[in-house]
Amino acid sequence: MRRARPVSRPLIITLVVTTALFIATHASSAASISSRLLIDPAGENDGDIFGSSIASLGDVNGDAYDDIVIGANFYPSEGGQGRAYLYFGGPAMDSVADLVIPAPPGDTRWFGISVASAGDFNGDGYPDIIVGARYAGLPGKAFIYYGAPSLDSTPDLTLTGEATGSSSWFGSSVASAGDVNGDGFDDVIVGAPVYGPGSTQVGRVYVFFGGSTPDAVPDRMFTGPATGDQLGWVVGSAGDMNGDGHPDVFATAPRYSRAEPIPVPPTCGWGGRPSTRSPISRSTDPRSATASRPPRARATSTPTASRIWPSPGRAAPRSSWVDRL
Numbered sequence: 001m002r003r004a005r006p007v008s009r010p011l012i013i014t015l016v017v018t019t020a021l022f023i024a025t026h027a028s029s030a031a032s033i034s035s036r037l038l039i040d041p042a043g044e045n046d047g048d049i050f051g052s053s054i055a056s057l058g059d060v061n062g063d064a065y066d067d068i069v070i071g072a073n074f075y076p077s078e079g080g081q082g083r084a085y086l087y088f089g090g091p092a093m094d095s096v097a098d099l100v101i102p103a104p105p106g107d108t109r110w111f112g113i114s115v116a117s118a119g120d121f122n123g124d125g126y127p128d129i130i131v132g133a134r135y136a137g138l139p140g141k142a143f144i145y146y147g148a149p150s151l152d153s154t155p156d157l158t159l160t161g162e163a164t165g166s167s168s169w170f171g172s173s174v175a176s177a178g179d180v181n182g183d184g185f186d187d188v189i190v191g192a193p194v195y196g197p198g199s200t201q202v203g204r205v206y207v208f209f210g211g212s213t214p215d216a217v218p219d220r221m222f223t224g225p226a227t228g229d230q231l232g233w234v235v236g237s238a239g240d241m242n243g244d245g246h247p248d249v250f251a252t253a254p255r256y257s258r259a260e261p262i263p264v265p266p267t268c269g270w271g272g273r274p275s276t277r278s279p280i281s282r283s284t285d286p287r288s289a290t291a292s293r294p295p296r297a298r299a300t301s302t303p304t305a306s307r308i309w310p311s312p313g314r315a316a317p318r319s320s321w322v323d324r325l
Contacts, residue, residue, distance in 0.1 A: 041070065041087065041095040048075040048083075053115045057086075058127035060147035065089030067098075069129055071112030075103075082111030084131050101131065101153040104143060109135035111143075118144050119176035119186025121210040122156075130188055132171030139163050140170030142190050159208060159216050161192050168195035168204070175236040177207060178247030181219075185210030189249050191232025195223075203231030205251045222251065230255040 043050025053071035060067050066089045075083040081103035088098040103111035114132035121128045126147030134140040139161030146156045161170025173191035180187050187209050195204040202224035209219040224231035231253040238248040 039087070039093055039095045041085070041097070043072050043075070044083075045076050047077045048072045048080065049078075050075070050085075053112060055116045057117045057129060057147075059089075060086070060127050060129065060151060061088055062126055062147075062149050063088065063090065065093075069101075069115045069131075071115045071131065073110040073112040073133075075112070079109075081109055082113070082133065084112045084115055084129075086129070099151065099153060101129075101145065103133065104155055104158070107135075107137050108133045108141065111136070114142075114172060114174045116175045116188075118188050119178065119210070120147075121186055121188060122146055122214060123185045123210065123212055124148070126151075128156075130174045130176075130190075132174045132190070134169040134172045135167070136160075136171065138165070138167045140168055140172070140192060142171040142174050142188075144188070157214060157216060159188075159190060159206075159218075162195065162204075164195065164197050166194075166196075166199050168192040169232075170195070170206075173232060173235045177249050178237045178239075179210075180207065180247050180249060181209055182246055183209065183211070185212075185214070187219075189235045189237075189251075191235040191251060193230040193232040195232070196227070200227045201255075202227060202229050203233075203251075203253060205232045205235055205249075207249065224253055224256075226256075228255050228257070229253040 041050075050072035051070060052073050055069055057067045057069055059065060068087050068089075070085045070087070071082070072085070073082040074080050083103065084101040085097035086099040086101065087093065087095075103109075111133035112131060113134050116130050118128035118130040120126065121130075121144060124146065128147050129145040130142055131145070132140070132142045141161065142159040143155035144157040144159070145151060145153070159171075161168045170192035171190060172193055175189050177187040177189045179185060187207055190206045190208070191203070192206070193203045194201045196202040204224070205222040206218040207220035207222075208214065208216070222231065232251050233254050234250075234252040236250055238250045240246060241248045
């Protein structure tokens with residue numbers, strides 16, 4: 001039994017939540033379900049906010065057991081840089097992290113505010129990891145770590161938000177998008193909910209296509225239509241909602257106001273598919289000087305603002321999204 005020790009209120013909350021997520025269920029019959037505690041990891045320090053983010057990764061080290069990652073974005077304490085902890089699954093799994101991922105050098109505050117599987121972003125057969133650091137400078141950053149039998153804590157790819165002169169919180173939310181453009185590589189989606197020139201905080205969401213040698217230039221951008229929308233608080237894969245064979249993506253805009261003149265729903269979805277349109281112009285990207293490589297196929301990125309996006313052959317939805325709230 002773990003020896004009792006005084007902890008701060010934030011750590012107590014973290015332990016309860018984290019412990020709850022590690023309850024294994026086993027259905028011995030249709031009428032009976034038993035459960036047992038698998039592991040109960042705790043943060044290294046009071047106030048490091050261990051458990052502020054957590055995600056299943058798949059089998060990142062190739063041992064046939066799925067693994068998890070947990071973020072502690074205040075490590076070592078409030079105002080710190082942050083850390084992420086990787087735990088390998090297995091018959092002898094325990095509460096000791098198998099890999100501690102420190103915040104990369106430099107100003108990378110709140111590293112671990114978001115963690116997720118990146119899918120198999122580089123196509124080597126191992127799931128990868130993505131970790132957000134929304135206060136890594138004003139733009140914010142997200143770091144991708146490639147899975148492997150001997151993976152390490154050095155980021156393999158760094159994604160950086162756009163420079164607008166104010167904080168964008170790029171990396172507040174991160175997720176695997178699946179293979180939205182059908183090129184055989186999984187893609188990732190990153191939210192920057194307070195992005196906006198002049199502190200307008202419209203919010204912006206970025207999709208980065210995977211590849212054998214992926215780059216850090218966003219392949220799709222989706223922007224909130226009005227001041228204060230903060231699109232990108234939560235992002236993720238929506239599965240194949242319209243049944244066209246390609247995963248779709250979603251993003252939330254929790255500060256959306258019904259008083260706004262443009263009726264965009266507070267949760268938006270975009271369909272993935274190979275594009276027949278022109279790719280995003282690299283000349284408008286602040287990092288266009290690094291984007292001289294030939295463009296890959298791009299996914300179509302125009303959402304229907306006032307409607308849910310139905311599959312071909314399905315009945316059209318009602319015209320007003322407000323009616324569906």
